[in-house]
Amino acid sequence: MIKKFLDLGYQPLANSFVTKKKLKHRENRFKLEVGFDSKNYLVSILKTVSKEKMFNKNYPYKSSESNTMRKSFKEFARIIKTKFKPKFIIEIGSNDGAFIRNFNRKIVVGVEPCKNLAQITKKNNYKTYAEYWNQKLSKKITKNKKADLIYSANTLSHIENFNEIFKAINNSLSEKGILILEDPSLLKCLQNVAYDQFYCEHIYVFSTISLKKILEKFNLEIFNIENTKTHGGSNRYFIKNKNNNFYVINKNVKKEINKELKFGLNKLSTYKKFTKKVFKSKKKLIEIFKSLKKKNLSVIGYGATAKSCTVLNYCGLNKNNIKYFYDTTSYKINKYLPGSKILVKKYKKLDIKDIDVAYLGAWNFKDEIFKKEKTFIKSGGKFIMHVPYPKII
Ligand code: JHZ
Numbered sequence: 001m002i003k004k005f006l007d008l009g010y011q012p013l014a015n016s017f018v019t020k021k022k023l024k025h026r027e028n029r030f031k032l033e034v035g036f037d038s039k040n041y042l043v044s045i046l047k048t049v050s051k052e053k054m055f056n057k058n059y060p061y062k063s064s065e066s067n068t069m070r071k072s073f074k075e076f077a078r079i080i081k082t083k084f085k086p087k088f089i090i091e092i093g094s095n096d097g098a099f100i101r102n103f104n105r106k107i108v109v110g111v112e113p114c115k116n117l118a119q120i121t122k123k124n125n126y127k128t129y130a131e132y133w134n135q136k137l138s139k140k141i142t143k144n145k146k147a148d149l150i151y152s153a154n155t156l157s158h159i160e161n162f163n164e165i166f167k168a169i170n171n172s173l174s175e176k177g178i179l180i181l182e183d184p185s186l187l188k189c190l191q192n193v194a195y196d197q198f199y200c201e202h203i204y205v206f207s208t209i210s211l212k213k214i215l216e217k218f219n220l221e222i223f224n225i226e227n228t229k230t231h232g233g234s235n236r237y238f239i240k241n242k243n244n245n246f247y248v249i250n251k252n253v254k255k256e257i258n259k260e261l262k263f264g265l266n267k268l269s270t271y272k273k274f275t276k277k278v279f280k281s282k283k284k285l286i287e288i289f290k291s292l293k294k295k296n297l298s299v300i301g302y303g304a305t306a307k308s309c310t311v312l313n314y315c316g317l318n319k320n321n322i323k324y325f326y327d328t329t330s331y332k333i334n335k336y337l338p339g340s341k342i343l344v345k346k347y348k349k350l351d352i353k354d355i356d357v358a359y360l361g362a363w364n365f366k367d368e369i370f371k372k373e374k375t376f377i378k379s380g381g382k383f384i385m386h387v388p389y390p391k392i393i
Contacts, residue, residue: 001038004046005271006195006278008032008314012338013049014199014306015060019335027338028053032310034198036271042210043186043271048160049200051113051132055158059114060331061306063098063154068368070098072230073153077102080180086148090141090172092133093155097121109141116331133159138168146174153182154231157204166218176246179220179239186210187260188233190270192387195278195314196307197232207265208256211237219243224250232364232387282315285390289321298355301325302369302383303362304332304344311361311386312340319343322359326350350376357392359384 011032018027033046063069077099080086087107091100094110096117101124110128112118118130131137141147150169159165169179186207189197197205204210208225215221224238224247235256240247264270292299301308304327312318318340325337326347333346350358350373358373360366360383370377377383382392 002035006034014309017335057115063095073099092152135168138172142172157183185235196310302358305361308361352379357382
């Protein structure tokens with residue numbers, strides 16, 4: 001039984017950036033509500049949007065856009081090569097190739113339904129299937145050779161049909177093959193009051209206890225787990241078929257489960273407490289923007305993220321609060337953020353002569369961004385962060 005615990009209002013599709021021509025058109029909106037399934041411990045949005053509406057040839061998000069992610073994928077690829085020595089890898093959701101580009105073209109295959117992104121890796125001569133991952137595709141890819149390793153980062157939380165996904169994964173793994181999933185951690189999301197992890201694309205935010213239950217249905221189990229810093233705190237799950245006795249279960253798994261149970265991720269009351277914190281966060285953020293307006297300060301946004309879409313629309317912030325956003329992604333530039341209709345401009349180094357305060361939409365890249373903007377900070381420039389609670393820093 002799924003119980004709703006959070007209502008984030010009517011939201012546009014988080015990555016549907018609006019062109020100038022369509023500024024006056026009505027946008028597609030959907031009710032963004034989040035619920036907890038007390039039987040499976042799964043947190044999900046209650047109304048989903050069809051995958052074709054979100055992941056198509058106009059998908060703007062590129063994993064390679066940040067130094068942090070490029071480095072993280074490179075480092076993990078190095079570890080994979082030394083630790084697992086895979087001869088055949090499949091990546092589900094290969095995006096613009098930030099992960100697969102670290103491997104020899106002969107041993108890796110990408111699956112990416114957003115054709116504009118698949119085009120990038122194809123151009124770089126990486127075998128890429130511009131299709132949605134499913135059983136039919138998995139059979140085609142592994143007709144001659146099963147995969148030693150399937151990797152998927154920030155993708156499984158976007159796919160609704162577990163049955164199709166995990167059956168396809170089971171079809172594709174070799175006897176000793178493993179699956180590695182990397183997705184935002186529900187524990188971190190709650191600890192950070194990062195309610196902006198909920199938007200149309202994030203159907204689920206997984207905990208270990210929920211993922212474990214899903215995997216059991218497909219005879220799969222987690223044999224190791226690592227906490228990573230990416231996207232505000234993620235988990236990297238190392239998964240195997242129960243018949244694969246090549247790996248032993250690391251005690252990290254039990255540790256993580258205990259941490260989650262101690263926090264109460266198995267109880268509805270925990271999510272209700274989170275909701276109260278979200279209300280407070282919203283109130284405080286609105287207050288901050290009001291006070292900046294009173295002082296007549298020049299406020300812009302930094303990083304036109306999907307996450308910002310949730311925050312801006314939930315808190316009712318618009319171009320009266322934030323003059324424009326800076327972003328480095330070419331596809332987003334000169335378009336408007338969905339719902340709030342704030343213009344996205346081509347990134348320029350922040351200059352105290354023009355800007356007093358920047359709202360950090362890409363708060364998950366705080367360290368990278370603060371390093372880049374150290375001159376602005378030294379000259380007295382400020383940032384607004386809304387996690388773990390709204391403040392000016
Ligand atoms: P970032 C997307 O979410 C969507 P978003 C998706 N659903 C998902 O799960 C995560 O990614 C993984 C810009 N930027 O990564 C680039 C700068 O302008 O937080 C990006 O537009 N300057 C698949 O959109 C945005 O910020 C910079 O210096 O919430 C970051 O988006 C840096 C570092 C980033 O993901």
